[in-house]
Structure formats: structure tokens, C-alpha cells
């Protein structure tokens with residue numbers, strides 16, 4: 170893409186990943202132009218972004234009702250229409266939870282280049298999305314630091330690796346006992362030691378559900394069986410993941426924990442761009458890198474996610490939906506931290522899987538899981 174300006178649409182522009190994507194765009198105004206922005210409810214920030222980047226298309230929740238601020242006067246389109254618009258070269262999908270699914274599907278069907286942060290959509294509908302991506306020659310480029318690391322390690326390799334190792338910081342509670350975990354507060358869970366992220370993904374990182382979703386995401390992105398994907402706790406978040414090959418050679422990608430690096434790599438791929446705003450690795454930290462196993466008793470969400478991924482069908486969609494409800498119930502202080510895994514497990518146990526689901530069946534499973542989770546919490550459970 171040397172010399173060509175890439176036209177970007179950024180869905181979730183007001184979130185953590187969306188804002189960091191705009192920082193990358195600011196650093197390379199001659200390489201990237203923003204032509205579409207989509208947000209949820211943070212209209213003030215969206216209006217400032219519209220004013221700075223002057224996109225042609227915009228979306229925000231409730232925007233259809235006509236109550237649009239005067240400073241957001243560009244064409245209003247749905248996230249699906251923005252994601253599939255012929256003028257868009259690359260769509261960044263950085264909305265949270267379920268809201269990424271339909272725009273991802275639209276982008277895939279339109280054969281777009283997609284920089285994907287929203288792992289939930291690929292987890293819920295991985296089989297359909299990867300199949301449609303193949304049929305429509307869409308390119309899904311990972312933004313998650315772990316998957317970007319694996320993708321970078323695979324460059325120039327013709328043979329499939331035999332093992333992927335995803336690193337996990339272990340979150341703020343990696344030294345906690347099971348009993349201490351039940352007393353964790355929302356404030357403690359939102360203090361992630363190495364990454365700044367949105368609230369839901371920060372809670373998912375503390376439970377390690379995020380890592381479980383990433384295992385399923387890696388399964389689909391790299392076409393690897395679950396038994397060949399491992400997780401290692403690496404609290405320093407410097408080694409972003411590792412790939413092992415048939416001859417025993419292991420490649421890793423290292424860098425400071427800064428999402429702007431994987432975002433930039435996906436946007437400029439296959440080129441690398443020099444960005445003066447990105448911190449360089451300080452080699453003094455290298456003597457202190459550690460790696461360890463996850464304690465499955467302390468982090469049951471990792472096991473639940475991998476089991477759901479292995480079972481397949483509608484289980485991963487149910488996992489994502491139940492987890493989204495559970496994380497939000499914890500954030501609104503209606504269940505305790507350890508209640509997140511309990512609730513997700515109860516919903517998964519109730520589920521009757523649909524094998525090879527279509528998109529409608531995935532969406533129905535999602536709705537069922539949300540209703541079932543709320544019923545458990547309100548004491549009106551179906552059991």
C-alpha cells in the first residue's frame with residue numbers, strides 16, 4: 170500500500186481500541202484517512218472525533234431517532250452499511266461484545282480487509298465467519314496483541330506450526346486464593362496491571378475468560394486444533410505469544426504492552442511504519458521475564474471457555490452471551506466476582522446445543538443465554 174491512502178471505517182471509535190486506532194491515524198495522516206466512525210452512546214467524544222477527522226459516514230446508538238447534535242452532520246448509516254461500504258478499504262471492528270457480530274458478517278460478505286478487535290463475534294460464529302471470509306476473499310487481520318504476535322511469527326513460514334502458546338498477564342488476582350477471590354471489588358477488578366481497556370474486557374481479563382475467548386479466536390484465525398493451543402501466565406506482558414514449529418524451534422514476538430503496535434501493524438500490513446510515539450523495549454526488563462501455569466481452580470472461566478470451544482455448535486455463542494451478562498452484573502454489583510464463572514457454567518449446563526448453526530440460530534442461542542442468565546440471578550431460574 171506504499172503511497173496509497175487507506176480509507177478506514179472505525180466501529181467503536183469512542184472505546185479504548187477505537188481511540189488508540191485514531192492515535193495511529195494521527196501519527197500517519199498521509200497513510201490513513203477516516204471515512205466512517207461508529208460509536209455507542211458517547212456522543213460528546215464522537216462529535217469531537219467527527220470534527221477532527223471529518224468522516225463521510227457516522228453511526229451512534231439512538232441516532233436513528235433524529236436527535237443528532239448539529240456537529241454530527243455527516244451521512245448516518247448503520248454499522249453494517251459502514252462496514253460494507255464500497256469506499257471503505259479497511260474496517261476496524263472494535264465495538265464490545267455482541268455488537269460486533271452483524272458488522273463483521275457484513276464486512277466479510279463484502280470481501281473487506283478487516284482489522285478485528287471484537288473477539289466475541291469470531292468466538293460466537295467462527296465457523297460461519299471464516300467460511301464466508303474464504304468465499305468472499307475477505308481478510309481478517311487480528312488486533313488482539315496475542316493473535317497479532319502469532320500472525321507476525323507466522324510471516325515467511327510455509328508449514329503450519331505444531332503449537333501456539335498464548336501468554337496471559339494473569340490479571341490482578343493471579344496470586345489470590347479461591348476464598349479471597351469472592352471478596353474482590355469492582356474497583357480491584359478494573360485495575361489491570363498492564364493494559365488500559367474497556368470495562369467488560371478488563372473484567373474478562375481478571376477472570377481469564379478473556380484468555381479463554383482468545384483460545385477460541387486463535388482456533389479460528391489460525392485453523393489450529395484446541396489441543397495444540399496452550400496458555401502461559403507471563404505477568405510482564407512483554408512476550409505477546411509464541412509459536413512452536415515441527416523442528417522444535419519456537420518464535421516469539423516481543424514489545425511494550427501498547428495496543429497501538431498491533432493496531433498499527435494490522436493497518437499498515439505488510440509494511441511496518443516507524444512511529445515515534447511507541448515506546449521501545451528496555452532490555453533491562455528482559456532478565457525478569459517469567460512464565461507459569463494457570464491455576465484452573467482459581468480461574469474456572471478459562472476451562473469453561475475451552476470446553477465450550479471444543480464442543481462447538483452454539484456453545485461458544487452461549488458462553489459469550491452469558492459472560493457478557495455476568496460481567497455486567499458484577500460491574501453493577503449484583504453478583505460477586507466468583508459468581509461470574511458460576512453463572513456462566515449454570516447457563517452452559519442448561520443449553521441444548523445446535524450442531525452447525527446458521528447465523529439465526531447463533532443469534533437465538535445468544536438471546537436464550539441472556540434470558541437464562543438473568544432468570545438465574547433473579548431467582549426465577551428454569552430449573
Ligand SMILES: NC(=O)c1ccc[n+]([C@@H]2O[C@H](COP(=O)([O-])OP(=O)(O)OC[C@H]3O[C@@H](n4cnc5c(N)ncnc54)[C@H](OP(=O)(O)O)[C@@H]3O)[C@@H](O)[C@H]2O)c1
Nearest residue numbers: 181183184185186208209210211264265268286287366367
Ligand atoms: N482494550 C484492549 O486493549 C483490547 C485488546 C484486545 C481486544 N479488545 C477487544 O476489543 C473490543 C473493544 O474493547 P475496548 O476495550 O475498546 O472496549 P470499550 O472501551 O468498552 O469500547 C467499546 C466501544 O464499542 C462501542 N459500542 C458499544 N456498543 C455499541 C453498539 N451497539 N453499536 C456501536 N458501538 C457500540 C462503544 O461506544 P460508546 O463508548 O460510545 O458507548 C465503544 O466505542 C472488545 O471486543 C475487546 O475484547 C480490546
